[in-house]
Amino acid sequence: MFVPFFSSATSQNLHRRKGGGKGASGSSKSSSSSKSSKSSSSSSKSKTKTITTSSRSGSTTFRSSTYSNSRAVTPAAIPAGQLFAGRLSGGGTRSQIFGTRTYGSGYPGVPGRGTAGRGFPFIFWPIAWPLAALAAGRYLNDDDEYGTPTNTSRPGGQLTTATFTSLVNTTTPYTPSFNSTFRIFSDNATVVSLFDDLFTNCSSLIRSANSSTPYAGTPVPEQVVQYYRASSIALSLEGYDNTATYSSSDNATDTPLPTDIDLALLNCLNQTIGLAAPLIDAASPHFAPNFGFSFVGLLLILWTLVL
Numbered sequence: 001m002f003v004p005f006f007s008s009a010t011s012q013n014l015h016r017r018k019g020g021g022k023g024a025s026g027s028s029k030s031s032s033s034s035k036s037s038k039s040s041s042s043s044s045k046s047k048t049k050t051i052t053t054s055s056r057s058g059s060t061t062f063r064s065s066t067y068s069n070s071r072a073v074t075p076a077a078i079p080a081g082q083l084f085a086g087r088l089s090g091g092g093t094r095s096q097i098f099g100t101r102t103y104g105s106g107y108p109g110v111p112g113r114g115t116a117g118r119g120f121p122f123i124f125w126p127i128a129w130p131l132a133a134l135a136a137g138r139y140l141n142d143d144d145e146y147g148t149p150t151n152t153s154r155p156g157g158q159l160t161t162a163t164f165t166s167l168v169n170t171t172t173p174y175t176p177s178f179n180s181t182f183r184i185f186s187d188n189a190t191v192v193s194l195f196d197d198l199f200t201n202c203s204s205l206i207r208s209a210n211s212s213t214p215y216a217g218t219p220v221p222e223q224v225v226q227y228y229r230a231s232s233i234a235l236s237l238e239g240y241d242n243t244a245t246y247s248s249s250d251n252a253t254d255t256p257l258p259t260d261i262d263l264a265l266l267n268c269l270n271q272t273i274g275l276a277a278p279l280i281d282a283a284s285p286h287f288a289p290n291f292g293f294s295f296v297g298l299l300l301i302l303w304t305l306v307l
Contacts, residue, residue: 073089073090073091073092073123073280074090074091075088075089075090075091075119075121076088076089076090077089083153084120087117087118087119087120088119088120088121089119089120089121089123090120090121090123090280091108091121092108092121092122092229092230092279093108093279094274094275094279096108096121097122097228097229097274097277097279098226098228098274099226099227099228099229099230099231100226100227100254101224101225101226101227101242101244101254102227102244102254103115103126103127103129103139103140103221103224103227103231103245104118104126104139104231105227105231106227106228106229106230106231106232107121107230107231108121108230112250113139113250114139114140114142115139115142115145115146115230115231116139116142116145118230120230121230122229122230122232122279122280123155123280124154124155124156124186124187124190124229124230124232125146125154125155125187125232126146126230126231126232127159127185127186127231127232127233127234128141128144128145128146128147128148128149128151128154128159129141129149129221130148130149130217131144132221132246136246136247136248137221137245137246140221140245149215150214150215154187155187155189156186156187156188156189156190157187157188157189158187158188158214158215159185159186159187159188159214159215160185160186160187160188160191160192160212160213160214160215161183161184161185161191161212161213161215161218161219162183162184162191162194162195162198162209162210162211162212162213163181163182163183163209163210163213164181164182164183164184164198164199164202164206164208164209164265164269165179165180165181165182165206165207165208165209166179166180166181166182166205166206166207166262166265167179167204167205167206167207167265178260179207179262180237180238180261180262180265180266181237181238181239182235182236182237182238182265182266182269183218183219183223183235183236183238184198184233184234184235184236184269184273185215185219185224185233185234185235185236186232186233186234187232188212189278190232190233190277190278191211191212192211192212193276193277193278194233194272194273194276194277194278195209195211195212197272197275197276198268198269198272198273198276201268201272202265202268202269202272205262205264205265205268206265218238219234219236219238220236221245222240222241222242222243222245222246223236223237223238223239223240223241223242224236224242224245225237225240225242225257225266226270226273228273228274228277229277229279233273233277235269235270235273237257237258237261237266239258240255240257240258241255242254242255243255
């Protein structure tokens, strides 16, 4: 999968490796491996997760998938009486998962920044940034349309982060002068799902990693280097300051990335998120198209590896 800015023309798809444990909430891992970060040449296997959600009317079970092009959920209007009634949900595919550094990107066929009034092509809600102090940043919040970061009503539960710090490795072409720190930011179910894939695929480039920490103000919008899945996932770089985030112009040019960051780890994280971000699979026999968005509590994930 070639992605502008992060991928070279010769980069290859990353495949899920065998091994690696699940990252419990708040857990940390470290790596001192000197092995190559290239993935196995064997074909990867898709992974499915049965996700059960609790609501006032009972529970709903449906399937999400990673490392595969799951069958897209047919777009349908959210029924009356539910949150965001009348908006369309479903229709997004893995080939459409990449956005840009702009909040509001990653919506198939929908240009412009901001997420106010939009549908949910991937079912998941967009990230809810705290209220911006600058008027030019109002599009990042839109009057708490999707609640605060601690809102557990969102699909996947409240917003959480996972942190990955680079391992300085002078034996590679990349010799950053400091340890780059990257964070993924999304709903808890997505962060938990992605953590093991990211650590496994990129372990030879990671010094330490901390998983599923409740959002406490970091990252901030100007640190985001890539949005995914209709701006419901963000990858950030500590120390990066994209001035376009708070520009009054929708067409402002993004601030270039620093030249001394660990590009190898950045590319690995970016590619893996694109391949492994969970997508709701309409092929699931448990999928209910009218489950709506009246979620209470976190999603419970049961892991199943499809052999």
